[in-house]
Amino acid sequence: MTVAAATSVVHASGLTLRYGRTAALTDVSFTLYDGVTGLLGPNGAGKTTLLRIVATALPPDQGTLSVLGNDPRTPAGRLAVRRRLGYLPQDPGFHPGFTAFEFVDYVAILKELTDRRARHQEVSRVLDAVGLSGQRGRRIRALSGGMRQRVALAAALAGDPDLLVLDEPTVGLDPEQRLRFREVIAELGEGRSVLLSTHQTEEVMALCQRVVVLDGGTVRFEGTPADLAAHARGRVWTSGARVAGALASWRAGDGRYRNVGDPPAGAELLEPTVEDGYLMLVDTPAREETGR
Template identity: 65%
Template sequence: MTDPAVTVPLVTVPLVTVRGLRKRYGRALVLDDLDVTFGAGVTGLLGRNGAGKTTLLRCLATTLAPDAGEIRALGFDPATRSGRSGVRRRLGYLPQDPGFYPHFTAFETLDYVAILKEMTDRRERHREVWRVLSEVGLDDRARTKVRKLSGGMRQRLALAQALLREPGLLVLDEPTVGLDPEQRLRLRALVSRLGENRTVLLSTHQTEDVAALCERVLVMDAGRILFDGTPAGLAAVATGRVSLGDDRPGPGSLFWRTADGRYRTIGEAPAGAVAADPTVEDGYLLLVGRTEGAA
Protein backbone atom coordinates (compact mmCIF):
# COMPACT_ATOMS: atom_id res chain seq x y z
CA MET A 1 0.00 0.00 0.00
CA THR A 2 1.14 3.51 -0.69
CA ASP A 3 2.76 5.15 2.31
CA PRO A 4 0.21 7.76 3.52
CA ALA A 5 2.68 10.58 4.06
CA VAL A 6 0.98 13.28 6.04
CA THR A 7 0.68 16.67 4.38
CA VAL A 8 -0.19 19.31 6.95
CA PRO A 9 -1.95 22.41 5.58
CA LEU A 10 -1.41 25.88 6.95
CA VAL A 11 -3.66 26.72 9.89
CA THR A 12 -3.06 30.43 10.35
CA VAL A 13 -5.39 31.09 13.28
CA PRO A 14 -6.13 28.07 15.52
CA LEU A 15 -9.77 28.70 16.40
CA VAL A 16 -10.26 25.14 17.65
CA THR A 17 -7.57 23.08 19.36
CA VAL A 18 -7.87 19.45 20.47
CA ARG A 19 -5.21 17.80 22.63
CA GLY A 20 -5.06 14.18 23.79
CA LEU A 21 -8.78 13.57 23.28
CA ARG A 22 -9.96 10.11 24.36
CA LYS A 23 -13.43 8.58 24.40
CA ARG A 24 -14.64 5.05 25.05
CA TYR A 25 -17.99 3.37 24.62
CA GLY A 26 -17.68 0.33 26.85
CA ARG A 27 -14.53 -1.47 25.71
CA ALA A 28 -14.41 0.27 22.35
CA LEU A 29 -11.87 3.09 22.13
CA VAL A 30 -13.51 5.57 19.76
CA LEU A 31 -11.08 8.52 20.09
CA ASP A 32 -7.47 7.56 20.73
CA ASP A 33 -5.39 10.48 22.11
CA LEU A 34 -6.47 12.71 19.24
CA ASP A 35 -4.50 15.90 18.52
CA VAL A 36 -5.75 18.30 15.86
CA THR A 37 -6.08 22.03 15.25
CA PHE A 38 -8.62 23.83 13.05
CA GLY A 39 -8.48 27.35 11.66
CA ALA A 40 -10.83 29.28 9.41
CA GLY A 41 -12.00 27.43 6.31
CA VAL A 42 -13.83 24.21 5.43
CA THR A 43 -12.36 20.93 6.70
CA GLY A 44 -13.85 17.62 5.57
CA LEU A 45 -13.81 14.48 7.73
CA LEU A 46 -13.79 11.13 5.95
CA GLY A 47 -13.83 7.68 7.51
CA ARG A 48 -15.73 4.43 7.62
CA ASN A 49 -18.63 3.99 10.05
CA GLY A 50 -17.26 3.81 13.58
CA ALA A 51 -14.05 5.70 12.75
CA GLY A 52 -14.79 8.36 15.39
CA LYS A 53 -15.96 11.25 13.19
CA THR A 54 -19.35 11.79 14.84
CA THR A 55 -17.89 11.35 18.33
CA LEU A 56 -15.29 14.04 17.61
CA LEU A 57 -17.96 16.41 16.26
CA ARG A 58 -20.22 15.79 19.26
CA CYS A 59 -17.35 16.60 21.63
CA LEU A 60 -16.67 19.83 19.72
CA ALA A 61 -20.38 20.66 19.78
CA THR A 62 -20.42 20.17 23.60
CA THR A 63 -23.12 17.49 23.45
CA LEU A 64 -20.67 14.79 24.57
CA ALA A 65 -17.92 15.01 27.17
CA PRO A 66 -14.61 13.27 26.40
CA ASP A 67 -13.06 10.87 28.93
CA ALA A 68 -9.70 12.64 28.77
CA GLY A 69 -7.94 15.44 26.92
CA GLU A 70 -8.85 19.05 26.36
CA ILE A 71 -10.64 21.24 23.82
CA ARG A 72 -10.31 24.96 23.26
CA ALA A 73 -12.93 26.39 20.91
CA LEU A 74 -13.20 30.06 19.98
CA GLY A 75 -11.29 30.98 23.12
CA PHE A 76 -13.46 28.90 25.49
CA ASP A 77 -12.94 25.71 27.50
CA PRO A 78 -16.09 23.58 27.10
CA ALA A 79 -15.05 21.49 30.12
CA THR A 80 -16.33 24.36 32.29
CA ARG A 81 -19.94 25.48 32.58
CA SER A 82 -19.18 29.04 31.49
CA GLY A 83 -16.98 27.74 28.66
CA ARG A 84 -19.75 25.50 27.34
CA SER A 85 -22.14 28.45 27.35
CA GLY A 86 -19.59 30.55 25.50
CA VAL A 87 -19.10 27.92 22.79
CA ARG A 88 -22.82 27.25 22.39
CA ARG A 89 -23.58 30.94 21.83
CA ARG A 90 -21.19 30.91 18.86
CA LEU A 91 -21.88 27.38 17.59
CA GLY A 92 -23.98 26.08 14.71
CA TYR A 93 -24.50 22.32 14.92
CA LEU A 94 -26.20 19.97 12.46
CA PRO A 95 -26.32 16.46 14.02
CA GLN A 96 -26.81 13.25 12.06
CA ASP A 97 -30.38 12.79 13.31
CA PRO A 98 -31.91 16.19 14.08
CA GLY A 99 -35.19 15.97 15.94
CA PHE A 100 -38.08 18.36 15.34
CA TYR A 101 -41.57 18.82 16.74
CA PRO A 102 -43.69 17.51 13.84
CA HIS A 103 -46.62 19.86 14.47
CA PHE A 104 -44.47 23.01 14.40
CA THR A 105 -44.18 24.89 11.13
CA ALA A 106 -40.73 25.49 9.64
CA PHE A 107 -40.90 29.10 10.85
CA GLU A 108 -42.01 28.12 14.36
CA THR A 109 -39.21 25.56 14.57
CA LEU A 110 -36.53 28.10 13.75
CA ASP A 111 -38.14 30.76 15.95
CA TYR A 112 -38.04 28.33 18.87
CA VAL A 113 -34.36 27.48 18.26
CA ALA A 114 -33.55 31.19 17.97
CA ILE A 115 -35.13 31.77 21.39
CA LEU A 116 -32.95 28.98 22.79
CA LYS A 117 -29.99 30.83 21.27
CA GLU A 118 -30.96 33.84 23.40
CA MET A 119 -32.37 36.02 20.63
CA THR A 120 -34.85 37.94 22.76
CA ASP A 121 -35.79 40.81 20.44
CA ARG A 122 -38.81 39.52 18.51
CA ARG A 123 -38.37 41.69 15.42
CA GLU A 124 -34.65 40.94 15.14
CA ARG A 125 -35.28 37.24 15.76
CA HIS A 126 -37.92 36.97 13.04
CA ARG A 127 -35.70 38.81 10.60
CA GLU A 128 -32.96 36.24 11.31
CA VAL A 129 -35.39 33.34 10.86
CA TRP A 130 -36.43 34.64 7.46
CA ARG A 131 -32.77 35.10 6.51
CA VAL A 132 -31.80 31.47 7.18
CA LEU A 133 -35.00 30.17 5.55
CA SER A 134 -33.98 32.04 2.41
CA GLU A 135 -30.39 30.77 2.66
CA VAL A 136 -31.58 27.14 2.42
CA GLY A 137 -34.41 27.80 -0.03
CA LEU A 138 -37.30 27.16 2.36
CA ASP A 139 -38.83 30.63 2.58
CA ASP A 140 -41.81 29.41 0.53
CA ARG A 141 -42.34 26.60 3.07
CA ALA A 142 -42.21 28.76 6.18
CA ARG A 143 -45.83 28.01 7.16
CA THR A 144 -45.65 24.28 6.32
CA LYS A 145 -45.68 21.87 9.26
CA VAL A 146 -42.52 19.80 9.70
CA ARG A 147 -44.41 16.51 9.33
CA LYS A 148 -45.44 17.57 5.81
CA LEU A 149 -41.91 18.41 4.67
CA SER A 150 -39.97 15.93 2.57
CA GLY A 151 -36.80 14.33 3.91
CA GLY A 152 -34.63 16.72 1.93
CA MET A 153 -36.60 19.72 3.19
CA ARG A 154 -36.18 18.57 6.79
CA GLN A 155 -32.46 18.29 6.20
CA ARG A 156 -32.39 21.86 4.88
CA LEU A 157 -34.42 22.98 7.90
CA ALA A 158 -31.81 21.33 10.14
CA LEU A 159 -29.10 23.25 8.31
CA ALA A 160 -31.08 26.49 8.70
CA GLN A 161 -31.19 26.15 12.49
CA ALA A 162 -27.42 25.64 12.51
CA LEU A 163 -26.99 28.93 10.61
CA LEU A 164 -28.96 31.04 13.07
CA ARG A 165 -27.03 33.93 14.59
CA GLU A 166 -24.04 33.64 12.21
CA PRO A 167 -22.03 31.05 14.20
CA GLY A 168 -18.25 31.31 14.39
CA LEU A 169 -17.95 27.51 14.51
CA LEU A 170 -20.14 25.43 12.21
CA VAL A 171 -20.23 21.65 12.80
CA LEU A 172 -22.05 19.67 10.09
CA ASP A 173 -22.53 15.90 10.40
CA GLU A 174 -23.63 14.39 7.06
CA PRO A 175 -25.33 17.59 5.83
CA THR A 176 -26.02 16.33 2.28
CA VAL A 177 -28.11 13.30 3.32
CA GLY A 178 -31.44 13.37 1.47
CA LEU A 179 -30.54 16.30 -0.78
CA ASP A 180 -30.99 16.12 -4.54
CA PRO A 181 -28.13 17.19 -6.87
CA GLU A 182 -29.39 20.77 -7.20
CA GLN A 183 -29.75 21.14 -3.43
CA ARG A 184 -26.27 19.68 -2.88
CA LEU A 185 -24.78 22.24 -5.25
CA ARG A 186 -26.60 25.02 -3.41
CA LEU A 187 -25.29 23.66 -0.11
CA ARG A 188 -21.74 23.60 -1.48
CA ALA A 189 -22.00 27.25 -2.50
CA LEU A 190 -23.39 28.22 0.90
CA VAL A 191 -20.81 26.28 2.95
CA SER A 192 -17.98 27.57 0.75
CA ARG A 193 -19.06 31.15 1.46
CA LEU A 194 -19.43 30.48 5.18
CA GLY A 195 -15.93 29.00 5.33
CA GLU A 196 -14.34 32.25 4.20
CA ASN A 197 -14.41 33.76 7.69
CA ARG A 198 -15.20 30.98 10.16
CA THR A 199 -14.37 27.38 11.05
CA VAL A 200 -16.53 24.81 9.25
CA LEU A 201 -16.18 21.09 10.01
CA LEU A 202 -17.96 18.78 7.59
CA SER A 203 -18.29 15.03 8.15
CA THR A 204 -19.44 13.13 5.08
CA HIS A 205 -19.21 9.89 3.12
CA GLN A 206 -19.43 11.84 -0.15
CA THR A 207 -15.86 12.13 -1.42
CA GLU A 208 -17.02 14.32 -4.32
CA ASP A 209 -18.26 16.92 -1.81
CA VAL A 210 -14.84 16.92 -0.14
CA ALA A 211 -13.06 17.29 -3.49
CA ALA A 212 -15.33 20.15 -4.55
CA LEU A 213 -15.66 22.03 -1.27
CA CYS A 214 -12.91 21.45 1.29
CA GLU A 215 -9.51 23.11 1.46
CA ARG A 216 -8.46 20.48 3.97
CA VAL A 217 -9.43 16.85 4.57
CA LEU A 218 -8.86 14.50 7.50
CA VAL A 219 -9.17 10.73 7.14
CA MET A 220 -10.03 9.03 10.42
CA ASP A 221 -9.86 5.35 11.32
CA ALA A 222 -10.13 3.66 14.72
CA GLY A 223 -10.15 7.00 16.51
CA ARG A 224 -6.95 8.29 14.93
CA ILE A 225 -6.08 10.56 12.03
CA LEU A 226 -4.50 8.68 9.11
CA PHE A 227 -4.22 11.67 6.81
CA ASP A 228 -4.30 15.44 7.21
CA GLY A 229 -3.84 17.48 4.05
CA THR A 230 -5.50 18.76 0.91
CA PRO A 231 -7.92 16.80 -1.30
CA ALA A 232 -5.24 16.80 -4.01
CA GLY A 233 -2.80 15.31 -1.53
CA LEU A 234 -5.27 12.57 -0.64
CA ALA A 235 -5.81 11.76 -4.32
CA ALA A 236 -2.01 11.58 -4.71
CA VAL A 237 -1.92 8.69 -2.22
CA ALA A 238 -3.30 6.56 -5.09
CA THR A 239 -0.78 7.74 -7.70
CA GLY A 240 0.30 4.74 -9.78
CA ARG A 241 -2.34 2.48 -8.19
CA VAL A 242 -5.32 3.23 -10.46
CA SER A 243 -5.69 1.78 -13.95
CA LEU A 244 -8.09 1.28 -16.85
CA GLY A 245 -8.22 -1.87 -18.99
CA ASP A 246 -10.37 -3.79 -21.41
CA ASP A 247 -10.12 -7.15 -19.60
CA ARG A 248 -11.98 -8.02 -16.43
CA PRO A 249 -9.54 -8.10 -13.47
CA GLY A 250 -9.17 -11.24 -11.41
CA PRO A 251 -10.35 -11.73 -7.81
CA GLY A 252 -8.66 -9.75 -5.05
CA SER A 253 -8.95 -6.34 -6.69
CA LEU A 254 -11.46 -3.54 -6.40
CA PHE A 255 -12.83 -2.71 -9.83
CA TRP A 256 -15.96 -1.70 -11.69
CA ARG A 257 -17.10 -1.50 -15.29
CA THR A 258 -17.27 2.08 -16.51
CA ALA A 259 -19.84 3.58 -18.89
CA ASP A 260 -17.49 3.08 -21.86
CA GLY A 261 -17.12 -0.64 -21.13
CA ARG A 262 -13.62 -0.54 -19.61
CA TYR A 263 -12.65 -1.77 -16.14
CA ARG A 264 -11.31 0.69 -13.59
CA THR A 265 -9.10 -1.01 -11.00
CA ILE A 266 -7.72 0.31 -7.70
CA GLY A 267 -4.65 -1.58 -6.55
CA GLU A 268 -2.43 -3.87 -8.59
CA ALA A 269 -2.89 -3.09 -12.30
CA PRO A 270 -4.03 -6.05 -14.46
CA ALA A 271 -1.98 -7.00 -17.53
CA GLY A 272 -2.60 -4.61 -20.42
CA ALA A 273 -4.17 -1.88 -18.27
CA VAL A 274 -3.01 1.72 -18.47
CA ALA A 275 -2.59 4.21 -15.63
CA ALA A 276 -5.56 6.47 -14.78
CA ASP A 277 -5.71 9.74 -12.88
CA PRO A 278 -6.44 9.07 -9.19
CA THR A 279 -9.31 10.71 -7.31
CA VAL A 280 -9.96 11.58 -3.67
CA GLU A 281 -12.05 8.41 -3.39
CA ASP A 282 -9.18 6.28 -4.72
CA GLY A 283 -6.75 7.71 -2.18
CA TYR A 284 -9.25 7.23 0.63
CA LEU A 285 -9.93 3.59 -0.27
CA LEU A 286 -6.24 2.76 -0.42
CA LEU A 287 -5.56 4.58 2.81
CA VAL A 288 -8.13 2.66 4.84
CA GLY A 289 -7.34 -0.67 3.15
CA ARG A 290 -10.70 -1.19 1.48
CA THR A 291 -9.34 -2.66 -1.76
CA GLU A 292 -8.22 -6.07 -0.54
CA GLY A 293 -10.45 -8.95 -1.65
CA ALA A 294 -13.21 -6.56 -2.63
CA ALA A 295 -14.18 -8.19 -5.90
Protein backbone atom coordinates in the same frame (compact mmCIF):
# COMPACT_ATOMS: atom_id res chain seq x y z
CA MET B 1 -2.88 33.89 4.17
CA THR B 2 -1.30 30.45 4.40
CA VAL B 3 -2.68 27.76 6.65
CA ALA B 4 0.53 27.80 8.67
CA ALA B 5 0.05 31.49 9.45
CA ALA B 6 -3.69 31.24 10.14
CA THR B 7 -5.18 31.11 13.62
CA SER B 8 -6.71 27.75 14.46
CA VAL B 9 -10.45 27.64 15.15
CA VAL B 10 -10.37 24.16 16.69
CA HIS B 11 -7.32 22.37 18.06
CA ALA B 12 -7.66 18.85 19.44
CA SER B 13 -4.87 16.84 21.01
CA GLY B 14 -5.05 13.23 22.21
CA LEU B 15 -8.87 12.99 22.37
CA THR B 16 -9.92 9.60 23.69
CA LEU B 17 -13.39 8.31 24.53
CA ARG B 18 -14.71 4.87 25.41
CA TYR B 19 -18.23 3.48 25.60
CA GLY B 20 -17.78 0.70 28.15
CA ARG B 21 -15.13 -1.59 26.71
CA THR B 22 -15.42 -0.11 23.23
CA ALA B 23 -12.95 2.59 22.19
CA ALA B 24 -14.85 5.15 20.10
CA LEU B 25 -11.87 7.51 19.74
CA THR B 26 -8.20 6.88 20.48
CA ASP B 27 -5.60 9.67 20.69
CA VAL B 28 -7.32 11.86 18.07
CA SER B 29 -5.46 15.07 17.19
CA PHE B 30 -6.24 17.60 14.45
CA THR B 31 -6.56 21.33 13.76
CA LEU B 32 -9.29 23.30 11.97
CA TYR B 33 -8.92 26.68 10.33
CA ASP B 34 -11.33 28.94 8.44
CA GLY B 35 -12.94 27.28 5.42
CA VAL B 36 -14.60 23.91 4.91
CA THR B 37 -12.96 20.79 6.35
CA GLY B 38 -14.37 17.39 5.41
CA LEU B 39 -14.44 14.55 7.93
CA LEU B 40 -14.36 11.28 6.00
CA GLY B 41 -14.61 7.76 7.35
CA PRO B 42 -16.54 4.49 7.13
CA ASN B 43 -19.54 3.66 9.32
CA GLY B 44 -18.45 3.22 12.91
CA ALA B 45 -15.27 5.26 12.45
CA GLY B 46 -16.19 7.64 15.28
CA LYS B 47 -17.18 10.65 13.17
CA THR B 48 -20.41 11.47 15.02
CA THR B 49 -18.69 11.02 18.40
CA LEU B 50 -15.94 13.42 17.37
CA LEU B 51 -18.43 16.00 16.11
CA ARG B 52 -20.41 15.80 19.34
CA ILE B 53 -17.22 16.48 21.30
CA VAL B 54 -16.37 19.51 19.14
CA ALA B 55 -19.97 20.74 19.52
CA THR B 56 -19.65 20.47 23.35
CA ALA B 57 -22.45 17.88 23.50
CA LEU B 58 -20.09 15.18 24.82
CA PRO B 59 -16.91 15.44 26.94
CA PRO B 60 -13.90 13.27 26.07
CA ASP B 61 -12.38 10.91 28.62
CA GLN B 62 -8.89 12.23 27.89
CA GLY B 63 -7.17 14.86 25.81
CA THR B 64 -7.37 18.61 25.34
CA LEU B 65 -9.63 20.66 23.10
CA SER B 66 -9.68 24.35 22.23
CA VAL B 67 -12.71 25.65 20.32
CA LEU B 68 -12.77 29.28 19.23
CA GLY B 69 -10.12 29.97 21.84
CA ASN B 70 -12.13 28.42 24.70
CA ASP B 71 -11.82 25.25 26.76
CA PRO B 72 -15.18 23.42 26.57
CA ARG B 73 -14.28 21.32 29.60
CA THR B 74 -15.18 24.31 31.80
CA PRO B 75 -18.74 25.66 32.22
CA ALA B 76 -17.65 29.15 31.12
CA GLY B 77 -15.80 27.73 28.14
CA ARG B 78 -18.77 25.62 27.01
CA LEU B 79 -21.10 28.61 27.20
CA ALA B 80 -18.67 30.78 25.24
CA VAL B 81 -18.37 28.12 22.51
CA ARG B 82 -22.12 27.51 22.27
CA ARG B 83 -22.77 31.22 21.77
CA ARG B 84 -20.62 31.12 18.61
CA LEU B 85 -21.49 27.61 17.38
CA GLY B 86 -23.96 26.25 14.84
CA TYR B 87 -24.56 22.48 15.13
CA LEU B 88 -26.51 20.24 12.76
CA PRO B 89 -26.72 16.71 14.24
CA GLN B 90 -27.81 13.66 12.26
CA ASP B 91 -31.20 13.76 14.00
CA PRO B 92 -32.20 17.38 14.68
CA GLY B 93 -35.17 16.29 16.83
CA PHE B 94 -37.91 18.21 15.02
CA HIS B 95 -41.27 18.83 16.63
CA PRO B 96 -43.54 17.89 13.69
CA GLY B 97 -46.23 20.34 14.75
CA PHE B 98 -43.90 23.33 14.45
CA THR B 99 -43.76 25.34 11.25
CA ALA B 100 -40.34 25.92 9.71
CA PHE B 101 -40.35 29.46 11.10
CA GLU B 102 -41.44 28.33 14.57
CA PHE B 103 -38.72 25.68 14.79
CA VAL B 104 -35.92 28.05 13.79
CA ASP B 105 -37.37 30.71 16.08
CA TYR B 106 -37.35 28.23 18.97
CA VAL B 107 -33.67 27.40 18.33
CA ALA B 108 -32.88 31.12 18.09
CA ILE B 109 -34.42 31.63 21.55
CA LEU B 110 -32.16 28.88 22.90
CA LYS B 111 -29.25 30.80 21.36
CA GLU B 112 -30.19 33.78 23.54
CA LEU B 113 -31.63 35.94 20.76
CA THR B 114 -34.10 37.56 23.14
CA ASP B 115 -35.22 40.66 21.25
CA ARG B 116 -38.34 39.46 19.42
CA ARG B 117 -38.17 41.81 16.43
CA ALA B 118 -34.43 41.29 15.86
CA ARG B 119 -34.83 37.52 16.34
CA HIS B 120 -37.63 37.27 13.78
CA GLN B 121 -35.51 39.22 11.30
CA GLU B 122 -32.69 36.74 11.89
CA VAL B 123 -35.03 33.75 11.44
CA SER B 124 -36.26 35.21 8.15
CA ARG B 125 -32.66 35.79 7.06
CA VAL B 126 -31.48 32.23 7.63
CA LEU B 127 -34.60 30.69 6.07
CA ASP B 128 -33.95 32.81 3.00
CA ALA B 129 -30.27 31.77 3.02
CA VAL B 130 -31.25 28.10 2.63
CA GLY B 131 -33.99 28.81 0.10
CA LEU B 132 -36.99 28.27 2.36
CA SER B 133 -38.50 31.74 2.68
CA GLY B 134 -41.54 30.54 0.72
CA GLN B 135 -42.01 27.51 3.04
CA ARG B 136 -41.70 29.32 6.37
CA GLY B 137 -45.36 28.76 7.33
CA ARG B 138 -45.50 25.06 6.45
CA ARG B 139 -45.42 22.50 9.25
CA ILE B 140 -42.36 20.28 9.58
CA ARG B 141 -44.41 17.12 9.03
CA ALA B 142 -45.52 18.43 5.61
CA LEU B 143 -42.00 19.10 4.35
CA SER B 144 -39.88 16.78 2.23
CA GLY B 145 -36.70 15.26 3.62
CA GLY B 146 -34.58 17.77 1.74
CA MET B 147 -36.61 20.69 3.07
CA ARG B 148 -36.33 19.37 6.63
CA GLN B 149 -32.57 19.23 6.26
CA ARG B 150 -32.58 22.84 5.10
CA VAL B 151 -34.72 23.84 8.10
CA ALA B 152 -32.16 22.18 10.37
CA LEU B 153 -29.34 24.01 8.60
CA ALA B 154 -31.22 27.31 8.97
CA ALA B 155 -31.49 26.64 12.71
CA ALA B 156 -27.74 25.99 12.87
CA LEU B 157 -27.12 29.30 11.08
CA ALA B 158 -29.20 31.38 13.48
CA GLY B 159 -27.03 33.99 15.17
CA ASP B 160 -24.37 33.92 12.42
CA PRO B 161 -22.01 31.44 14.19
CA ASP B 162 -18.25 31.46 13.70
CA LEU B 163 -18.08 27.64 13.65
CA LEU B 164 -20.50 25.26 11.92
CA VAL B 165 -20.48 21.54 12.76
CA LEU B 166 -22.53 19.54 10.25
CA ASP B 167 -23.09 15.80 10.67
CA GLU B 168 -23.96 14.14 7.36
CA PRO B 169 -26.12 17.06 6.16
CA THR B 170 -26.79 15.58 2.69
CA VAL B 171 -27.80 12.05 3.69
CA GLY B 172 -31.02 11.03 1.96
CA LEU B 173 -31.07 13.98 -0.41
CA ASP B 174 -31.59 13.59 -4.14
CA PRO B 175 -28.90 14.92 -6.54
CA GLU B 176 -30.60 18.29 -7.04
CA GLN B 177 -31.04 18.80 -3.28
CA ARG B 178 -27.42 17.78 -2.68
CA LEU B 179 -26.19 20.34 -5.21
CA ARG B 180 -28.27 23.03 -3.52
CA PHE B 181 -26.73 22.11 -0.17
CA ARG B 182 -23.25 22.28 -1.67
CA GLU B 183 -23.89 25.81 -2.89
CA VAL B 184 -25.05 26.90 0.56
CA ILE B 185 -22.20 25.20 2.44
CA ALA B 186 -19.55 26.55 0.05
CA GLU B 187 -20.83 30.08 0.65
CA LEU B 188 -20.94 29.51 4.41
CA GLY B 189 -17.28 28.44 4.40
CA GLU B 190 -16.17 31.92 3.36
CA GLY B 191 -15.06 33.74 6.49
CA ARG B 192 -15.87 31.03 9.02
CA SER B 193 -14.95 27.42 9.82
CA VAL B 194 -17.17 24.52 8.74
CA LEU B 195 -16.57 20.93 9.86
CA LEU B 196 -18.54 18.64 7.56
CA SER B 197 -18.91 14.92 8.23
CA THR B 198 -19.68 12.91 5.09
CA HIS B 199 -19.39 9.53 3.40
CA GLN B 200 -19.27 11.20 -0.01
CA THR B 201 -15.78 11.74 -1.45
CA GLU B 202 -17.31 13.87 -4.22
CA GLU B 203 -18.46 16.35 -1.57
CA VAL B 204 -14.90 16.61 -0.30
CA MET B 205 -13.64 17.29 -3.82
CA ALA B 206 -16.37 19.86 -4.46
CA LEU B 207 -16.33 21.73 -1.14
CA CYS B 208 -13.36 21.17 1.11
CA GLN B 209 -10.04 22.93 1.43
CA ARG B 210 -8.88 20.32 3.94
CA VAL B 211 -9.88 16.80 4.90
CA VAL B 212 -9.50 14.59 7.96
CA VAL B 213 -9.90 10.81 7.56
CA LEU B 214 -11.06 8.97 10.65
CA ASP B 215 -10.96 5.16 10.71
CA GLY B 216 -11.36 2.89 13.70
CA GLY B 217 -11.47 5.87 16.04
CA THR B 218 -8.07 7.21 14.96
CA VAL B 219 -6.97 9.91 12.51
CA ARG B 220 -5.44 8.25 9.46
CA PHE B 221 -4.92 11.43 7.44
CA GLU B 222 -5.07 15.22 7.75
CA GLY B 223 -4.30 17.49 4.82
CA THR B 224 -5.62 18.75 1.50
CA PRO B 225 -7.82 16.74 -0.89
CA ALA B 226 -4.92 16.76 -3.36
CA ASP B 227 -2.65 15.23 -0.72
CA LEU B 228 -5.25 12.51 -0.07
CA ALA B 229 -5.53 11.73 -3.78
CA ALA B 230 -1.73 11.47 -3.94
CA HIS B 231 -1.88 8.42 -1.65
CA ALA B 232 -3.02 6.49 -4.73
CA ARG B 233 -0.51 7.92 -7.19
CA GLY B 234 0.91 5.09 -9.28
CA ARG B 235 -1.77 2.74 -7.92
CA VAL B 236 -4.65 3.45 -10.34
CA TRP B 237 -4.75 2.01 -13.84
CA THR B 238 -7.08 1.09 -16.69
CA SER B 239 -7.54 -2.30 -18.32
CA GLY B 240 -9.78 -4.08 -20.78
CA ALA B 241 -10.91 -6.68 -18.24
CA ARG B 242 -11.48 -6.93 -14.51
CA VAL B 243 -8.21 -7.49 -12.65
CA ALA B 244 -8.21 -10.19 -9.99
CA GLY B 245 -6.56 -9.09 -6.76
CA ALA B 246 -7.16 -5.37 -7.27
CA LEU B 247 -8.31 -3.46 -4.22
CA ALA B 248 -11.23 -2.21 -6.32
CA SER B 249 -12.12 -2.75 -9.96
CA TRP B 250 -15.16 -1.48 -11.83
CA ARG B 251 -16.28 -0.96 -15.41
CA ALA B 252 -16.34 2.71 -16.36
CA GLY B 253 -18.61 4.43 -18.86
CA ASP B 254 -16.10 3.94 -21.69
CA GLY B 255 -16.30 0.16 -21.26
CA ARG B 256 -12.84 -0.19 -19.75
CA TYR B 257 -12.10 -1.09 -16.14
CA ARG B 258 -10.69 1.30 -13.57
CA ASN B 259 -8.53 -0.52 -11.05
CA VAL B 260 -7.06 0.54 -7.70
CA GLY B 261 -4.31 -1.44 -5.98
CA ASP B 262 -0.99 -2.86 -7.15
CA PRO B 263 -0.76 -2.43 -10.94
CA PRO B 264 0.95 -5.05 -13.13
CA ALA B 265 4.06 -4.14 -15.07
CA GLY B 266 3.35 -1.93 -18.04
CA ALA B 267 -0.13 -0.95 -16.85
CA GLU B 268 -1.70 2.25 -18.23
CA LEU B 269 -1.73 4.46 -15.14
CA LEU B 270 -4.46 7.03 -14.43
CA GLU B 271 -4.50 10.24 -12.40
CA PRO B 272 -5.83 9.35 -8.93
CA THR B 273 -8.88 10.97 -7.34
CA VAL B 274 -9.76 11.68 -3.71
CA GLU B 275 -11.86 8.50 -3.73
CA ASP B 276 -8.87 6.45 -4.93
CA GLY B 277 -6.67 7.87 -2.17
CA TYR B 278 -9.36 7.22 0.43
CA LEU B 279 -9.72 3.59 -0.70
CA MET B 280 -5.99 3.03 -0.47
CA LEU B 281 -5.86 4.63 2.95
CA VAL B 282 -8.72 2.79 4.69
CA ASP B 283 -8.79 -0.55 2.86
CA THR B 284 -5.13 -1.47 2.50
CA PRO B 285 -4.57 -2.39 6.20
CA ALA B 286 -7.60 -4.71 6.15
CA ARG B 287 -6.24 -6.49 3.08
CA GLU B 288 -2.82 -6.84 4.68
CA GLU B 289 -4.28 -8.25 7.89
CA THR B 290 -6.43 -10.83 6.10
CA GLY B 291 -3.79 -11.68 3.54
CA ARG B 292 -6.10 -10.92 0.61
